[in-house]
Amino acid sequence: MTRESLINTALFLMLPLTAGAAWMLDEPFIITLATKVAILALAGVGLNIALGLGGLVSLGHAAFFGIGGYAMGILAHHAQNYTPLMEAPFLIEGTNAMPIIWLVAVIAGALAALAIGALSLRTSGVYFIMITLAFGQMLYYFAISWPAYGGEDGLSIYVRNGFPGLNTLDPVQFFAIAFVILAVTLFAAGRLAASAFGLALSAARQNAVRVETVGLSPYRLRLLAFVISGAITALAGALFADLNRFVSPTMFSWQMSGEIMIFVILGGVGRLYGPVAGAALFILLEHVLGGLSDFWHVYLGILLLLVVLFARGGMIGSLAGREVAHD
Amino acid sequence: MSTILLIEQVLNGLQFGVMLFLMAAGLTLIFGVMGLINLAHGSLYMIGAFAAAAVAGATGSFLLAIIASLAAAAAAGALVELVVIRRLYDRDHLDQVLATFALILIFSEGTRWVFGSFPLFLDIPAALSGPVMLPGGIQYPAYRLLIIAIGLLIAFGLFQLIAKTRIGIQIRAGESDREMIAALGVDISKLYTIVFALGAGLAGLAGALVGAIQSVQVGMGEPVLILAFVVIVIGGIGSIKGALVGALLVGLTDTLGGVLLPGFFATFMEPSAATAVGSSLASMSIYILMAGVLLFRPTGLYGTA
Numbered sequence: 001m002t003r004e005s006l007i008n009t010a011l012f013l014m015l016p017l018t019a020g021a022a023w024m025l026d027e028p029f030i031i032t033l034a035t036k037v038a039i040l041a042l043a044g045v046g047l048n049i050a051l052g053l054g055g056l057v058s059l060g061h062a063a064f065f066g067i068g069g070y071a072m073g074i075l076a077h078h079a080q081n082y083t084p085l086m087e088a089p090f091l092i093e094g095t096n097a098m099p100i101i102w103l104v105a106v107i108a109g110a111l112a113a114l115a116i117g118a119l120s121l122r123t124s125g126v127y128f129i130m131i132t133l134a135f136g137q138m139l140y141y142f143a144i145s146w147p148a149y150g151g152e153d154g155l156s157i158y159v160r161n162g163f164p165g166l167n168t169l170d171p172v173q174f175f176a177i178a179f180v181i182l183a184v185t186l187f188a189a190g191r192l193a194a195s196a197f198g199l200a201l202s203a204a205r206q207n208a209v210r211v212e213t214v215g216l217s218p219y220r221l222r223l224l225a226f227v228i229s230g231a232i233t234a235l236a237g238a239l240f241a242d243l244n245r246f247v248s249p250t251m252f253s254w255q256m257s258g259e260i261m262i263f264v265i266l267g268g269v270g271r272l273y274g275p276v277a278g279a280a281l282f283i284l285l286e287h288v289l290g291g292l293s294d295f296w297h298v299y300l301g302i303l304l305l306l307v308v309l310f311a312r313g314g315m316i317g318s319l320a321g322r323e324v325a326h327d
Numbered sequence: 328m329s330t331i332l333l334i335e336q337v338l339n340g341l342q343f344g345v346m347l348f349l350m351a352a353g354l355t356l357i358f359g360v361m362g363l364i365n366l367a368h369g370s371l372y373m374i375g376a377f378a379a380a381a382v383a384g385a386t387g388s389f390l391l392a393i394i395a396s397l398a399a400a401a402a403a404g405a406l407v408e409l410v411v412i413r414r415l416y417d418r419d420h421l422d423q424v425l426a427t428f429a430l431i432l433i434f435s436e437g438t439r440w441v442f443g444s445f446p447l448f449l450d451i452p453a454a455l456s457g458p459v460m461l462p463g464g465i466q467y468p469a470y471r472l473l474i475i476a477i478g479l480l481i482a483f484g485l486f487q488l489i490a491k492t493r494i495g496i497q498i499r500a501g502e503s504d505r506e507m508i509a510a511l512g513v514d515i516s517k518l519y520t521i522v523f524a525l526g527a528g529l530a531g532l533a534g535a536l537v538g539a540i541q542s543v544q545v546g547m548g549e550p551v552l553i554l555a556f557v558v559i560v561i562g563g564i565g566s567i568k569g570a571l572v573g574a575l576l577v578g579l580t581d582t583l584g585g586v587l588l589p590g591f592f593a594t595f596m597e598p599s600a601a602t603a604v605g606s607s608l609a610s611m612s613i614y615i616l617m618a619g620v621l622l623f624r625p626t627g628l629y630g631t632a
Contacts, residue, residue: 057421119618122625126364126420126564130556131621137553138614145610147603254553258428265425295440301432308426309414 004320008273012183014280019175031171032243033287037279038178039239044263044275045185046232051261052270053193054225055205056121057129060136061260063116064109064230066143066252068237071105073155073247080158096161098168098177101238109234110227112139117226121219133254140252154248161242168242178239182276185232190272192228201225233260266307268314277315331465336586337579342471344578345478349533350555351562351570352485353526359565360501360522363412364420366427368530368555369548370434375400375531376538376547377438380447389452393535400531401524408523413516431549439545446542449535474536481529482571489567498522502565554581557613561620563630572628577613584612 015034022030043065050056078085078094086092095101120131144152160168168174192198204211204218211218241247250256259282267278285303289296311318354368378399383392407430415423451470458466489495497518500508509515534548541547558577562569589605596604620628 051421057424059424119621122621126358127560127626129364129420129424130560131617133553134557134560134614134617137550138611141610142607145607254549261425261428265421269421295436297432297436298440301429301436304429304432305411305426308422308429309411 002320004271004316007277007316007320011273011276011280012186015179015182015276019172019179023172028171031175033283035171035175035178035243036240037276037283038175038182039236039243040260040263040283041276041279042178042182042185042239043233043236043260044267044279045182045189046229046234046236047260048229048264048270048272048275049189049192049232050226050229051264052274053198053201053205054222054229056222056226056229058120058132058226058229059129059254059257059261060116060132060134061230061233062252062254062256063132063136063139064113064233065237065240065256065260066139066247066249067108067112068105068234068239069241069247069251070143070149070237071108071234072101072161072238072241073157074149075101075104076157076161077149077155096159098161098163098242101161101242102235105234105238106231109237110231112234113227113230114223117223117230121222121226133257136252136254136257140249140254143249143252150248152249154246154250157241157245157247160245174243178243181235181239185235186272186276189232193272197221197224262304266304266314268316271314271316274314274316281315331463332586334463334465335467336582338467338471338475340579340582341575342475342478342578343582344575345475345482346533346537347551347554347558347578348478348482348571348574349529350551351558351574352482352567353529354552354555355559355562355565355567355570356498356522357526358559360498361412361416361519363415364423364427365412365526366424366552367407367430367434368526369550369552370431371400371404371527371530372534372548372551373438373545374403374434375528375534376449376543377442377447377534378531379535379538380449380543381442383449384447389450389539392449393532396531396535397528400534401528403531404527405520405524407527408520412523413519416519435545442545444545446544449539449543451539470539477536481532485567494518494521554613557617559627560617561627563627565631566627566629569627569629576616580616581609581613584609588612 015038019031019034022028022034043061046064047058047061050058050061074085075094076096079096080094084091084093116132116135120128120135123131143149149155160174162168163177166173166177168177193202200211200216201221204216204221208218211221237251241251263275263278263282265278266281267274267276271277285300286296289299293299307314350368350372353371354365357363357365357368375396379392379396382395383389386392411426411430415426418426455470455473457469459469459472461467489498497508497513500513501515501518501522505515530548533551537551538547554577555574558570558573560573561576562571562573585606588609589602592601592605592608624630
């Protein structure tokens with residue numbers, strides 16, 4: 001077992017152990033925090049596929065996070081008001097069943113990523129960063145100016161959506177749902193990185209010309225990575241909206257994109273468990289520093305600056321050594 | 328839609344456009360010369376506005392406030408360049424994005440710490456607060472007209488600076504080959520600090536000028552920063568001319584879209600639905616413009632790379 005895989009195992013066990021301990025001590029707030037970590041880590045795992053594997057610095061992943069959130073918000077809003085989503089040409093009802101909401105969120109996120117990616121990937125480097133940021137902002141303003149679903153105020157969903165056989169309002173059961181999804185996604189992301197597609201994608205990041213000469217299209221590899229990445233982040237958005245039982249345009253904001261990126265960087269770019277470490281550290285800091293001062297973002301900023309300037313490779317990089325395995 | 332109203336809106340769009348140009352010019356210069364993407368440019372805009380509001384509150388002089396905004400933002404820019412930014416030139420764009428994102432957090436929360444969360448107000452001087460009669464019987468606020476004039480004057484000055492002066496020659500040389508001009512004996516790190524401070528000063532000036540129309544508050548810089556990115560993407564990175572054309576296009580599209588689109592949809596839809604669709608589309612119009620430019624010219628209108 002390498003040091004990185006030891007750290008990964010510890011990170012993987014940390015969440016259920018924290019939630020389990022909190023459950024026994026009857027501290028529902030801690031369970032909710034652990035759930036939040038799992039969901040934000042899931043968003044980070046999504047971004048990490050584009051950022052870590054594909055080398056695509058997307059500063060607009062809040063777009064997909066928000067689309068997932070609104071997929072949940074819109075479906076549940078119609079279910080709670082007993083109004084159909086669409087009557088013509090065929091009837092579509094709202095729903096409060098989580099599996100259907102997830103499916104809709106994943107498909108909507110993938111389609112949005114396909115459209116945004118197809119345009120943005122025509123460019124690279126600094127253009128790509130600015131364009132993804134701009135598309136994220138476009139959806140933010142669209143959500144604000146669209147009055148049907150709450151506009152600037154967002155949508156409140158009064159009862160958490162249901163999952164067959166579980167009581168989702170019980171914090172520990174909702175945590176279990178979020179954690180299982182995170183675990184499955186981590187497993188799939190690990191397999192993806194080791195697959196032929198993942199290797200080709202990594203190669204396109206390191207040397208696009210060589211990939212092209214062996215007959216693969218870097219554009220198509222990157223677009224597929226971007227679509228998968230957007231779909232996962234949208235799923236995280238749907239779960240996040242269910243955690244808060246509230247969606248608002250802030251899920252689309254550029255700060256959200258920045259935060260998702262921070263999870264990935266604090267943990268370590270391109271490391272499978274990087275987003276888990278990063279999201280856990282972020283939430284921990286939010287509560288430790290946030291308790292010390294209202295202006296904890298100053299400290300977060302200084303810490304982030306120090307990590308970027310002096311501790312490249314993030315937490316896992318510092319603990320497990322610089323080299324990413326098989327890279 | 329009357330002609331007078333339309334001309335007023337065109338002037339509004341022009342005013343918005345020249346302000347965006349002041350932001351975008353600095354960003355595009357910094358990218359062109361140093362190869363750096365600077366997310367903290369919006370913070371420098373905010374610093375300019377806060378410095379102006381503080382000085383105007385203390386002295387009552389609008390002119391001093393404007394000078395203070397330039398000086399404070401340029402000084403902050405030079406300081407940030409010396410302490411943080413120069414460590415980032417050799418890093419990849421991801422590190423630059425994160426470090427400058429961290430700077431945004433520090434500047435925004437730091438400003439909230441010092442000035443509080445409530446917006447400050449910067450008053451337009453009495454001599455400029457009234458309307459001016461333009462030819463054709465159009466009344467237009469004198470202050471906004473002044474902003475357009477200042478913006479165009481600075482654009483002209485910047486073109487002269489880049490084309491005619493020694494420092495402009497060095498900037499252009501730096502854009503095409505950094506190693507070579509260092510080898511020729513130009514103090515490259517001093518040049519970088521000057522370019523960064525120049526861009527920061529322009530952003531600060533824009534912040535102060537716009538702060539007098541809107542309110543001065545934390546977080547005012549980032550929406551403008553993102554619009555400036557759209558401007559640069561449309562105009563082409565590193566091109567001052569592209570920044571000017573892009574800024575005017577974005578300013579006009581945004582302003583006219585908000586006015587014309589709801590009316591356009593009202594011609595064939597019921598009024599409430601037309602307002603909803605029109606305003607949603609108007610809020611997206613500049614991004615649609617950007618997507619359109621990207622489809623045909625992925626490097627922007629005047630981009631070379």
